[in-house]
Amino acid sequence: MDRWLLNLAKDTSDAPRPQKVLEAKPPDLQDACVAPGGRRINERQVHQQGNCEKYFPSHASPYLVAGMPLANNIAICRLKPIEPADYAVKFSPDELDRLCRIFPTGVCDYRKPSVEQNPLIGTWLSYGPAGQR
Secondary structure (H helix, E strand, C coil), rough: CHHHHHHHHCCCCCCCCHHHHHHHHHCCCCCEECCCCCCCCECCCCCCCCHHHHHCCCCCCHHHHHCCCCCCCCCCCCCCCHHHHHHCCCCCCHHHHHHHHHCCCCCECCCCCCCCCCCCCCCCCCCCCCCCC
């Protein structure tokens, strides 16, 4: 991280800041894991995919199984009515009735943002000069 920030500080070009950040990244800096025995595997860990996942498995939670995104950014889900077509299994009438009684107000709709979640309106690109308030 230190090398990345030092590279960024050296860039005096007029390029947009996001471009500067990308270009300042040291070429040897990568997502990786270190396998037993010390072998480095350069890859981004993805749930149930890749070599890092073999050595350091991520496990599904009930939320993930129910469809929550891996970002885990839904604090309070929005509800939708139970729709039998949404499920990979065919429910018997008794099973569907039981499901509707268990979730009388509906089930989470993970396609929608969390309750009161607002879209990002920007990022802090600068805190200004040091020492000023």
